[in-house]
Amino acid sequence: MKKVQLVESPYIIRKAQVVRVRQLTEMEKFFEITLKDGRPLDFEPGQFVVVTLPGIGEAPISICSSPTKRRSFDLVVRRVGSVTDALHKLEAGDKIGIRGPFGKGFPLLKLEGNDLLIIGGGLGLVPLRSMIHFVLDNRRNYGSVTILLGCKTPKDLLFADELQTWSKRVDVNLSCTVDRGDPEWKGHLGLITSLIPKISIDPERIYALVVGPPVMYKFVIIELKKKNIPEERIYLSLERQMRCGLGKCGHCQIGVLYCCQDGPVFSLAALKNNHEAL
Amino acid sequence: MQYVAIGKERFSQFIEILAHSKPVYAPVSKGFDNYVFERVSSADKIALQYIPTILPPKKYFLPPRETIINFDLKRNCYEGVLEFESMYLFGVHTCDLAGIQYLDIVLSDKPKDINYISRKGKIFIIGLECNQYCDEYASCALMNNHLPNGGYDLFFTDLGDAFIVHVHTERGESLVKKTGLFSEAGAAILKKLEALREQKKRIFSNEVNIRRDKLAGLFESGYNSPVWNDLDRRCVACGNCTNVCPTCYCFDILEDISFDGTEGSRIRMWDSCQNEGFAKIASGENFRKARGDRQRHRYRRKFLYSFQKYGRYSCTGCGRCTRSCMAKISLKETINALASEQEEKNEKSATG
Numbered sequence: 130m131k132k133v134q135l136v137e138s139p140y141i142i143r144k145a146q147v148v149r150v151r152q153l154t155e156m157e158k159f160f161e162i163t164l165k166d167g168r169p170l171d172f173e174p175g176q177f178v179v180v181t182l183p184g185i186g187e188a189p190i191s192i193c194s195s196p197t198k199r200r201s202f203d204l205v206v207r208r209v210g211s212v213t214d215a216l217h218k219l220e221a222g223d224k225i226g227i228r229g230p231f232g233k234g235f236p237l238l239k240l241e242g243n244d245l246l247i248i249g250g251g252l253g254l255v256p257l258r259s260m261i262h263f264v265l266d267n268r269r270n271y272g273s274v275t276i277l278l279g280c281k282t283p284k285d286l287l288f289a290d291e292l293q294t295w296s297k298r299v300d301v302n303l304s305c306t307v308d309r310g311d312p313e314w315k316g317h318l319g320l321i322t323s324l325i326p327k328i329s330i331d332p333e334r335i336y337a338l339v340v341g342p343p344v345m346y347k348f349v350i351i352e353l354k355k356k357n358i359p360e361e362r363i364y365l366s367l368e369r370q371m372r373c374g375l376g377k378c379g380h381c382q383i384g385v386l387y388c389c390q391d392g393p394v395f396s397l398a399a400l401k402n403n404h405e406a407l
Numbered sequence: 408m409q410y411v412a413i414g415k416e417r418f419s420q421f422i423e424i425l426a427h428s429k430p431v432y433a434p435v436s437k438g439f440d441n442y443v444f445e446r447v448s449s450a451d452k453i454a455l456q457y458i459p460t461i462l463p464p465k466k467y468f469l470p471p472r473e474t475i476i477n478f479d480l481k482r483n484c485y486e487g488v489l490e491f492e493s494m495y496l497f498g499v500h501t502c503d504l505a506g507i508q509y510l511d512i513v514l515s516d517k518p519k520d521i522n523y524i525s526r527k528g529k530i531f532i533i534g535l536e537c538n539q540y541c542d543e544y545a546s547c548a549l550m551n552n553h554l555p556n557g558g559y560d561l562f563f564t565d566l567g568d569a570f571i572v573h574v575h576t577e578r579g580e581s582l583v584k585k586t587g588l589f590s591e592a593g594a595a596i597l598k599k600l601e602a603l604r605e606q607k608k609r610i611f612s613n614e615v616n617i618r619r620d621k622l623a624g625l626f627e628s629g630y631n632s633p634v635w636n637d638l639d640r641r642c643v644a645c646g647n648c649t650n651v652c653p654t655c656y657c658f659d660i661l662e663d664i665s666f667d668g669t670e671g672s673r674i675r676m677w678d679s680c681q682n683e684g685f686a687k688i689a690s691g692e693n694f695r696k697a698r699g700d701r702q703r704h705r706y707r708r709k710f711l712y713s714f715q716k717y718g719r720y721s722c723t724g725c726g727r728c729t730r731s732c733m734a735k736i737s738l739k740e741t742i743n744a745l746a747s748e749q750e751e752k753n754e755k756s757a758t759g
Contacts, residue, residue: 130493138476138487183478184664209689343692370688372660375518379657385712
């Protein structure tokens with residue numbers, strides 16, 4: 130057996146560096162990353178990268194900054210396994226590897242000129258933050274922007290400072306709800322589905338972008354359908370075990386689709402008749 | 408020069424010439440009707456009549472364990488790796504040729520699997536015809552893989568005293584010329600080949616109670632069939648069926664690191680969709696938790712998803728999954744059970 134260097138290997142990493150770290154919640158940490166070659170990461174909101182730590186492993190992570198921010202990009206990592214554990218120990222200046230971006234993000238060209246209904250549950254805000262920043266940076270190009278967010282308790286709320294800023298903007302309608310409040314919480318109580326009936330929408334102008342835990346989709350879709358939003362105008366980002374990012378290893382397969390290449394963002398119409406999607 | 412012939416008495420010389428320039432891998436008997444592809448140095452080791460080997464030749468194209476990256480953290484160095492071996496692969500049956508052809512298609516689909524593509528070019532493929540039906544587990548006729556459909560450089564058919572050899576590629580032709588052991592195939596031997604193929608069409612029959620072109624629809628409509636509950640009870644999730652499958656290519660990516668943690672490699676290893684954690688995500692949710700769900704996924708990959716995506720089935724009909732199943736789950740029985748069930752449903756809807 131011969132071994133040679135393979136320059137065009139798809140498993141080659143791009144060298145990168147952590148420039149800023151911030152603890153968001155007990156479980157989630159925020160990382161700002163720059164690529165060593167100085168070039169911007171060319172991506173679209175909704176895509177993900179594979180973060181690699183040689184000797185420890187790789188983990189697929191959603192990008193949570195907007196491509197309009199060119200010099201660096203942001204990731205939020207929940208500590209759930211060996212790779213994310215190791216990531217949580219990193220500090221500014223530490224080296225990491227990046228593969229990607231991979232997959233298909235939100236359909237930016239379709240969204241332009243339309244109203245947006247952005248619905249995020251829990252960690253779902255992470256990829257949506259990329260989209261929200263992108264929309265706010267190009268605010269003129271969109272109609273009304275409604276953001277509905279939900280999480281378990283006020284402590285789990287990500288980017289509370291940014292939510293505060295968004296809620297004050299005249300060009301954004303933001304509502305937040307938590308399953309269980311605490312004495313300081315003054316916002317809504319209840320599941321995210323309870324926020325949907327209250328909003329008024331034009332089903333022919335709206336695109337709904339929904340990201341949340343697997344269990345959330347079924348119930349949110351029921352509410353969106355009550356509002357007569359067509360399936361072609363509902364976009365979801367699905368979570369699966371993504372290993373290679375190249376549509377080969379098989380772990381992220383959803384019926385005929387590979388989440389890492391065909392998704393992670395799918396229109397609800399594209400998932401029709403796919404038994405394994407939702 | 409489409410067909411040439413080589414006398415049996417010259418066959419050992421042919422293998423010798425090959426082995427002199429590159430390693431030759433061929434089917435070898437291990438007793439009890441078990442065969443494996445392994446390195447041979449002479450023709451007498453080769454099993455010219457064999458039933459499908461324990462592992463298909465995919466092990467040379469997509470090794471069970473392969474280094475893809477080497478890293479050295481002290482030097483901050485990180486590079487892609489290709490492992491390959493230039494070889495002659497002799498004696499590949501038509502079912503396994505179909506398996507390699509399928510891997511070629513999926514792994515060339517973009518983004519390409521450069522490791523696979525670079526390696527396959529180094530492998531010279533010599534096919535070998537099955538003159539007899541191998542055993543009750545095979546369904547190569549159903550999958551239309553009982554006769555050669557390309558995918559080789561040379562293809563040997565044993566016709567008693569001599570082999571007739573189909574020359575399919577330029578490098579096949581240059582090997583034939585280089586050895587000087589082959590002669591032009593005459594009319595008599597060509598006629599013998601034609602007679603064999605005619606006879607094969609009679610003995611290799613459709614092995615299940617449904618036509619090939621109906622298979623994708625069968626697995627599409629049979630999603631909620633009780634057949635999967637039956638497999639759920641029987642399957643032990645050992646992963647034999649996927650390891651021995653010539654078209655299964657799923658893998659995992661793992662780290663292999665030195666004791667001092669400063670250098671190592673990233674490897675990829677065969678994985679199986681039958682393993683419990685295969686489709687589990689970080690939050691703990693498992694998208695194919697039940698064994699029946701995972702078996703259904705395996706079958707749908709062979710008969711539905713490949714058909715939707717690439718217009719072909721990825722079952723080659725080699726029968727290995729059935730042969731190696733500890734729980735005696737049979738591919739043909741599964742197809743037959745689904746087909747009977749569908750027929751019953753159709754009858755009911757026709758009468759009622």
